[in-house]
Amino acid sequence: xxxxxxxxxxxxxxxxxxxxxxxxxxxxxxxxxxxxxxxxxxxxxxxxxxxxxxxxxxxxxxxxxxxxxxxxxxxxxxxxxxxxxxxxxxxxxxxxxxxxxxxxxxxxxxxxxxxxxxxxxxxxxxxxxxxxxxxxxxxxxxxxxxxxxxxxxxxxxxxxxxxxxxxxxxxxxxxxxxxxxxxxxxxxxxxxxxxxxxxxxxxxxxxxxxxxxxxxxxxxxxxxxxxxxxxxxxxxxxxxxxxxxxxxxxxxxxxxxxxxxxxxxxxxxxxxxxxxxxxxxxxxxxxxxxxxxxxxxxxxxxxxxxxxxxxxxxxxxxxxxxxxxxxxxxxxxxxxxxxxxxxxxxxxxxxxxxxxxxxxxxxxxxxxxxxxxxxxxxxxxxxxxxxxxxxxxxxxxxxxxxxxxxxxxxxxxxxxxxxxxxxxxxxxxxxxxxxxxxxxxxxxxxxxxxxxxxxxxxxxxxxxxxxxxxxxxxxxxxxxxxxxxxxxxxxxxxxxxxxxxxxxxxxxxxxxxxxxxxxxxxxxxxxxxxxxxxxxxxxxxxxxx
Numbered sequence: 001x002x003x004x005x006x007x008x009x010x011x012x013x014x015x016x017x018x019x020x021x022x023x024x025x026x027x028x029x030x031x032x033x034x035x036x037x038x039x040x041x042x043x044x045x046x047x048x049x050x051x052x053x054x055x056x057x058x059x060x061x062x063x064x065x066x067x068x069x070x071x072x073x074x075x076x077x078x079x080x081x082x083x084x085x086x087x088x089x090x091x092x093x094x095x096x097x098x099x100x101x102x103x104x105x106x107x108x109x110x111x112x113x114x115x116x117x118x119x120x121x122x123x124x125x126x127x128x129x130x131x132x133x134x135x136x137x138x139x140x141x142x143x144x145x146x147x148x149x150x151x152x153x154x155x156x157x158x159x160x161x162x163x164x165x166x167x168x169x170x171x172x173x174x175x176x177x178x179x180x181x182x183x184x185x186x187x188x189x190x191x192x193x194x195x196x197x198x199x200x201x202x203x204x205x206x207x208x209x210x211x212x213x214x215x216x217x218x219x220x221x222x223x224x225x226x227x228x229x230x231x232x233x234x235x236x237x238x239x240x241x242x243x244x245x246x247x248x249x250x251x252x253x254x255x256x257x258x259x260x261x262x263x264x265x266x267x268x269x270x271x272x273x274x275x276x277x278x279x280x281x282x283x284x285x286x287x288x289x290x291x292x293x294x295x296x297x298x299x300x301x302x303x304x305x306x307x308x309x310x311x312x313x314x315x316x317x318x319x320x321x322x323x324x325x326x327x328x329x330x331x332x333x334x335x336x337x338x339x340x341x342x343x344x345x346x347x348x349x350x351x352x353x354x355x356x357x358x359x360x361x362x363x364x365x366x367x368x369x370x371x372x373x374x375x376x377x378x379x380x381x382x383x384x385x386x387x388x389x390x391x392x393x394x395x396x397x398x399x400x401x402x403x404x405x406x407x408x409x410x411x412x413x414x415x416x417x418x419x420x421x422x423x424x425x426x427x428x429x430x431x432x433x434x435x436x437x438x439x440x441x442x443x444x445x446x447x448x449x450x451x452x453x454x455x456x457x458x459x460x461x462x463x464x465x466x467x468x469x470x471x472x473x474x475x476x477x478x479x480x481x482x483x484x485x486x487x488x489x490x491x492x493x494x495x496x497x498x499x500x501x502x503x504x505x506x507x508x509x510x511x512x513x514x515x516x517x518x519x520x521x522x523x524x525x526x527x528x529x530x531x532x533x534x535x536x537x538x539x540x541x542x543x544x545x
Contacts, residue, residue, distance in 0.1 A: 031112070036091065038530060046294050051220070058185055062225075064177045066225065068177070070297040073100060073243065076232060077123050121234045122235030125233050132236075144236070144238045145160065146230070148160040148163065149161045187218065187219045193215075221249075224245040229241055232302075237395055245326075245328075246293070247293050250290040257327070260288055267374060270412060271374060273492040274493075279376075280377060287325070296535055307328050307332045307365060308369045309324075310323050310326075335532070339437055349474040353429075364407070364431050367410050372398070380496045381497060386495045388498075393503045398446075401488070407484050408488055411484075432475050435454060436521070441532070456510040457487050466516060
């Protein structure tokens with residue numbers, strides 16, 4: 001009897017164990033399904049019927065070059081891609097491709113695969129066992145160079161490896177594709193840029209190609225390629241990550257935008273901050289154009305997707321020649337239709353939803369990019385560039401600056417009559433809805449962190465109010481301009497002073513999600529509103545096979 005009872009208990013135990021395993025596996029599947037549901041797919045295409053055969057071939061070559069940059073970014077963000085993908089489920093592989101690793105970028109880089117630890121703040125740019133103190137005490141002239149990896153020698157000492165050596169194979173492949181494309185183009189500006197950019201990939205000397213990129217004015221096909229942004233390095237913000245955008249210019253929309261970049265010097269004079277923080281003069285050679293994006297790769301394609309570009313980041317180039325601002329119209333439309341409008345239906349006061357327009361969304365995004373050219377690039381007290389002084393906080397603060405100064409710009413230009421489409425209420429309400437859209441990118445995103453800080457600061461200044469009954473937000477039109485000026489002053493002062501400790505305290509104070517905001521974000525999740533988009537893209541989508 002005892003033996004039979006023991007056997008029965010054993011069988012039941014095994015059954016409960018197997019059921020538990022199945023339940024755990026089911027929960028795991030639900031978890032990864034929920035994560036995948038954060039994204040909605042959008043087909044990234046454009047009308048290529050008017051392009052010549054050579055232009056179509058150039059696009060194919062540029063996409064091939066972009067694929068090389070994609071492989072490099074996998075190394076920078078994680079390490080060996082195949083080692084990861086070969087040991088996880090199909091859905092986990094799908095999500096790993098979106099995130100370029102086993103960490104969920106929209107949820108604070110939370111691991112979504114078992115037995116994976118936290119994401120290193122320095123990604124794979126530095127040895128995983130390196131401390132900040134070790135790095136800061138290390139005597140090396142190249143340790144903070146944008147284009148070097150930090151590794152250990154066989155005896156455990158820190159050393160740097162230039163990108164063109166560390167990623168020699170992929171850099172050479174991309175350079176070859178750029179040179180092939182240069183031979184096919186009839187646009188002299190594009191030809192010069194492609195050849196110089198190819199050489200830059202082989203030498204890590206990018207400034208000359210940046211200058212050539214700024215000189216391009218009439219090209220229909222556009223490519224942004226190489227190690228560019230430093231968002232991925234959240235340890236120091238020193239290291240540039242590889243990415244690619246392949247774009248086709250929308251000439252009709254571009255003609256509408258050309259006038260705005262010319263007024264930067266005048267807008268700089270009117271910034272709501274003391275004179276010493278606006279002594280630099282933005283370059284007048286900046287330009288502003290609209291594009292349809294046809295391919296994203298690497299850093300640009302990881303997690304939340306960029307809908308506008310302001311480059312180059314080199315402060316010397318910016319002060320001498322300005323920057324170029326590229327508005328990615330089709331990607332912007334995807335986010336407006338699939339994300340911003342559904343968010344507004346849930347969180348914006350019903351009588352203010354009438355002010356939501358795509359033109360305002362496009363305009364706010366455009367002026368955000370233009371506003372990167374305003375303010376200050378070098379500290380006023382000999383602490384070097386703002387980027388060097390503020391280290392890992394520099395990116396989030398710069399994005400926050402661009403947001404509020406963009407709103408300042410559109411307000412000023414409306415008063416001057418340069419902007420006459422719609423009303424300022426369109427810009428304000430669309431801006432408010434966009435805060436919720438970008439906060440959902442998470443604290444691991446510079447844009448997400450910047451919007452969270454602005455939400456809390458604007459709340460403190462009364463720029464909006466919250467209705468408990470309807471659980472919606474209302475812009476206070478009589479207070480938002482004052483809040484914008486106050487935040488602009490705060491950010492520009494912190495940047496100009498290179499006040500690392502002050503910025504850290506500012507981020508700590510305003511960079512948190514309160515209960516009310518969390519409830520609002522939870523409502524968006526309950527409504528299954530996606531956080532961002534993934535792209536169906538490539539030569540086959542464009543019909544260029």
